[in-house]
Amino acid sequence: MLYGYAGNTLRIDLSTGTIEKEPLKQEWVDEFIGGRGFTSKILYDENPPGVHPLDPENRFIIAMGPLSGLFVPAAGKTHFAAKSPATGGYGDSNMGGHFGVTMKYAGYDVTILKGSAAEPSYIFIDNDTVEIRPALHLWGRGSTDVEDALKHDLGQDFQILTIGQAGERLVNFACISHDFGRQAGRTGIGAVLGSKKIKAIAVRGTKDIPVFDPKGLLKKGKETYAACREKPGFKGWTPEGTAGITNWCNDVGALPTRNFATSHCDYADKINGKAILDQLKITDKGCFSCPIPCGKYGVAKTEMGKVYVEGPEYETLALLGSNCELSDIHAVAHANWVCDELGLDTCSAGAVVSFALECYEKGLISEEEMGMDVKWGDLASMVHILECIARREGIGDLLAEGVFKAAQKIGKDSSKFAIHVKGLEWTGYESRNAPGMMLGYMTADVGAHHSRCWVLGSDVANAVGGNKDANVHDLISGGASFDTIPKADHKNVVPLVLKSQHLRPAFDILGTCRLQYMEIGLETSYYEDLYYHATGKKLDFNRELLNLSEKIWNLNRMFNKREIPDFGRQYDYPPPRFYEESIPSGPNKGHCMPFPVIEEMLDAYYQARGWDSNGIPTNETLKKFNLIKSTTPQL
Amino acid sequence: MTLSFNQETCSGCKACELVCSLQNLKIINPSKAMLHVSALFPEPGKYFVEICDQCGECANACPREAIVLIKGTYRIDKKKCDQCLLCVPACPKNLVKVDDTGMPYKCINCRQCVEVCPRDALAFN
Numbered sequence: 001m002l003y004g005y006a007g008n009t010l011r012i013d014l015s016t017g018t019i020e021k022e023p024l025k026q027e028w029v030d031e032f033i034g035g036r037g038f039t040s041k042i043l044y045d046e047n048p049p050g051v052h053p054l055d056p057e058n059r060f061i062i063a064m065g066p067l068s069g070l071f072v073p074a075a076g077k078t079h080f081a082a083k084s085p086a087t088g089g090y091g092d093s094n095m096g097g098h099f100g101v102t103m104k105y106a107g108y109d110v111t112i113l114k115g116s117a118a119e120p121s122y123i124f125i126d127n128d129t130v131e132i133r134p135a136l137h138l139w140g141r142g143s144t145d146v147e148d149a150l151k152h153d154l155g156q157d158f159q160i161l162t163i164g165q166a167g168e169r170l171v172n173f174a175c176i177s178h179d180f181g182r183q184a185g186r187t188g189i190g191a192v193l194g195s196k197k198i199k200a201i202a203v204r205g206t207k208d209i210p211v212f213d214p215k216g217l218l219k220k221g222k223e224t225y226a227a228c229r230e231k232p233g234f235k236g237w238t239p240e241g242t243a244g245i246t247n248w249c250n251d252v253g254a255l256p257t258r259n260f261a262t263s264h265c266d267y268a269d270k271i272n273g274k275a276i277l278d279q280l281k282i283t284d285k286g287c288f289s290c291p292i293p294c295g296k297y298g299v300a301k302t303e304m305g306k307v308y309v310e311g312p313e314y315e316t317l318a319l320l321g322s323n324c325e326l327s328d329i330h331a332v333a334h335a336n337w338v339c340d341e342l343g344l345d346t347c348s349a350g351a352v353v354s355f356a357l358e359c360y361e362k363g364l365i366s367e368e369e370m371g372m373d374v375k376w377g378d379l380a381s382m383v384h385i386l387e388c389i390a391r392r393e394g395i396g397d398l399l400a401e402g403v404f405k406a407a408q409k410i411g412k413d414s415s416k417f418a419i420h421v422k423g424l425e426w427t428g429y430e431s432r433n434a435p436g437m438m439l440g441y442m443t444a445d446v447g448a449h450h451s452r453c454w455v456l457g458s459d460v461a462n463a464v465g466g467n468k469d470a471n472v473h474d475l476i477s478g479g480a481s482f483d484t485i486p487k488a489d490h491k492n493v494v495p496l497v498l499k500s501q502h503l504r505p506a507f508d509i510l511g512t513c514r515l516q517y518m519e520i521g522l523e524t525s526y527y528e529d530l531y532y533h534a535t536g537k538k539l540d541f542n543r544e545l546l547n548l549s550e551k552i553w554n555l556n557r558m559f560n561k562r563e564i565p566d567f568g569r570q571y572d573y574p575p576p577r578f579y580e581e582s583i584p585s586g587p588n589k590g591h592c593m594p595f596p597v598i599e600e601m602l603d604a605y606y607q608a609r610g611w612d613s614n615g616i617p618t619n620e621t622l623k624k625f626n627l628i629k630s631t632t633p634q635l
Numbered sequence: 636m637t638l639s640f641n642q643e644t645c646s647g648c649k650a651c652e653l654v655c656s657l658q659n660l661k662i663i664n665p666s667k668a669m670l671h672v673s674a675l676f677p678e679p680g681k682y683f684v685e686i687c688d689q690c691g692e693c694a695n696a697c698p699r700e701a702i703v704l705i706k707g708t709y710r711i712d713k714k715k716c717d718q719c720l721l722c723v724p725a726c727p728k729n730l731v732k733v734d735d736t737g738m739p740y741k742c743i744n745c746r747q748c749v750e751v752c753p754r755d756a757l758a759f760n
Contacts, residue, residue, distance in 0.1 A: 069663065070653075070663055071650075071653045071654060071657050071663060073650075073753075098649075105664065105665075105666065144677055148676075148677060156673060156674075157666075179676075180676040180677050180680075181676075205666075206664070206666040206667075207664065208662045208663060208664045208667075209663040209664070210663075211663055214657060214661045214662065214663070215661070217657065217663075218654070218657045218658060221653075221654070221657070221751075222654070222747075222750070222751060225650065225751050225753060228753065229753065234753075282679070282680045282681070283645075283646070283680055283681060283682065284644070284646040284754070285646055285647065285680075286646035286647055286648040286754075287648070288648060288649060289648050289649060289650050289653060290646070290648050290753075291648065291650065291753030291754075292753070293646035293648065293754075295646075297676075297680045298680070299680075308676075308677040308678055308680055
């Protein structure tokens with residue numbers, strides 16, 4: 001008996017209509033545990049090398065972890081992966097809500113889609129019943145509109161994921177939407193589903209998940225929920241959720257503003273967590289089993305209408321807010337809703353819109369090409385650009401490729417302010433003053449995404465002379481006192497970056513949200529005990545799980561090497577704006593990240609990882625992680 | 636003394652369903668829990684939890700008087716129950732469930748949901 005898992009893999013070939021169920025491979029469980037471990041392994045092994053991300057042969061993988069769906073705080077994460085349309089390399093994204101756990105209750109830890117349906121379809125899953133159903137009536141409709149329609153047709157107890165028009169039109173930053181406001185936003189995962197003509201997946205699951213020691217899990221689960229309540233962050237962090245960090249970011253000069261031209265604005269108070277609570281919120285909205293619901297669901301009212309929307313969370317506030325100079329919380333929330341409905345990742349969408357606005361301001365995109373006279377901080381301008389992108393109309397067809405590819409076509413130095421790494425747009429933390437954060441963004445497997453590394457606390461605490469809010473970082477580093485944490489000198493950020501790059505994705509392996517640990521400081525020992533009661537197996541979090549996390553990091557690097565012909569060091573550079581332009585205003589005025597410093601950090605990082613000077617894992621490193629066989633092409 | 640629900644604080648996490656099934660049935664399966672969380676989105680954007688308030692309709696429907704009130708809680712006497720399941724449709728909240736052997740079961744006011752709810756959305760009063 002495989003405890004802690006549903007025990008099955010669901011394989012669907014959309015081209016042939018073949019649906020197969022097979023036992024979950026013991027090899028995957030033994031070596032990769034779950035979630036992100038499964039997706040990395042399966043994508044490397046099963047994706048045909050060199051396949052185009054939008055080719056039917058690209059696999060679309062859904063994976064849960066051994067703790068998903070159990071009596072464990074915030075065990076509601078669903079992990080998706082495919083070769084990324086945005087980067088051409090390893091792409092993954094995860095979301096909260098209730099979808100993944102319901103897949104597990106239906107009996108499936110892993111679902112692998114390949115092929116492409118002949119016509120728009122949705123996948124219907126009701127425990128053992130799995131069908132590919134026509135979805136012509138849903139095609140072209142908005143994400144939440146479709147979710148509402150399917151719940152109406154099938155029943156409220158079905159959990160739904162959808163793509164919007166952006167996914168249908170293969171926009172490189174199309175997302176997957178679920179639960180009226182949760183998204184798997186990054187790496188263009190929604191476009192992969194769109195390329196397979198899958199508009200939605202609807203699932204109902206009512207089976208038991210077998211666990212090794214139900215009594216022990218009950219006891220430890222109760223203890224863990226009780227422990228969460230005792231953490232200061234339980235009451236301190238939860239009310240505003242991620243939006244609570246907005247003012248802190250602005251105060252330390254890390255809030256992206258005007259397409260990362262600067263890192264501070266004078267209207268942060270208008271678009272922060274308090275503004276959401278005061279002006280928008282109807283209810284706290286939590287993911288499955290989460291005691292600290294970061295979701296804030298509410299109503300936004302603007303000249304463009306009244307909309308119900310979850311959020312904006314911090315990244316959305318930064319990218320659709322200050323980065324586009326939008327200074328009204330209702331307007332930011334409306335832009336958030338537009339992205340949700342069209343199926344656009346709010347992070348990349350904000351970065352692309354701000355890039356487009358700067359191009360327009362500099363005369364690189366004309367008014368005729370843009371389709372209207374667009375302005376910074378203007379909701380109507382943003383909605384116009386977003387709708388053009390999702391429909392691939394006019395300039396939107398170019399912008400739908402993301403800032404990296406769009407800048408290549410626009411030319412005229414626009415690449416200097418196309419803010420991305422590897423083709424994935426940068427998220428909400430200015431890093432010219434933050435070497436660790438910069439290095440984390442540069443080297444993340446999926447491109448410029450903070451979910452892989454967040455060390456801004458120690459970075460900026462040092463940069464501004466020891467800010468008291470550095471306690472955010474104390475939590476990240478597992479309770480170490482701030483005095484013992486390496487400071488933001490670029491010469492010693494590597495160990496901190498490595499630790500964060502292994503620690504944060506570790507929760508994606510288990511199938512839980514990292515925020516219980518990161519934001520309220522729930523100790524990792526709880527996860528060790530919960531894992532034991534669930535699976536019957538011991539797991540040393542710091543030794544074994546972080547070692548697996550490092551192994552996965554190397555495997556994904558090898559995937560990128562295999563899939564991107566000239567992959568190497570040049571793919572780890574930040575955009576020129578960050579090493580050529582100093583921050584012009586705010587607390588970090590004058591800060592820049594000189595290119596020699598970037599090179600020095602990369603050298604140190606590669607050495608610490610056991611990679612060569614081009615950033616490729618050496619044979620010794622692959623051997624250390626038992627990856628030689630799996631990453632060597634079969635003759 | 637019965638369960639009560641505070642909609643203002645519920646965030647729909649279903650920890651109550653998890654602990655209910657694990658405490659009483661020794662399994663992980665929220666769909667078998669003796670209370671039920673539902674969500675109404677996109678409008679009005681609210682959560683609801685159906686709870687057993689010990690109204691006694693199940694007992695009224697039982698032809699064998701197998702459901703009896705003990706210290707404020709209606710309990711099913713498995714020795715008396717002949718599994719006719721008339722109590723199931725009698726529950727106005729659909730919270731009388733049936734296990735794999737055909738035996739009905741219902742909320743016994745174990746209060747674990749109250750204890751675990753991280754939002755204090757459930758109370759016993």
